[in-house]
Amino acid sequence: MLMGEYEHSLDAKGRLIMPAKLRQDVGDKFILSKGLDGCLFAFSMQEWLNFENKLKSLPLSDKNARSFVRFFLAGATECEIDKQGRFLIPNNLRQAAKLEKEAVIIGVGTRLEIWNKETWQKCDEDISAEEIAENMANLGI
Secondary structure (H helix, E strand, O other), X not given: OXXXXXXXXXXXXXXXXXXXXXXXXXXXXXEEEEOOOOOEEEEEHHHHHHHHHHHHOOOOOOHHHXXXXXXXXXXXXXXXXXXXXXXXXXXXXXXXXXXXXXXXXXXXXXXXXXXXXXXXXXXXXXXXXXXXXXXXXXXXX
């Protein structure tokens, strides 16, 4: 299971270190795509196949479904971790997540999220344990 929070800096070429604790679960090759809430999503190859199958099952006749599929697939790319534990984030994805220098990688179970450090700090501050607790029953937890 992917979990934890890790801060790293992007180098001048747009490469980011994949924390060693996460490499085992995400693998040496993984898929990186635009995510929700202003971050990027990183999926192991197996989790990407699971996600891709869900996208394939969406109805082509539904405009919202087509937009959803485009959002995730248009900018998706396969990444490979080099011998120094780094991977390249393409420019279009760096721009989408406003990644410049400081980034935060968080594990959220089946995927990683890669955030601009400031954006993550604001999002993290906005998370209310009380609101989450109140909504857990609605989520079936």
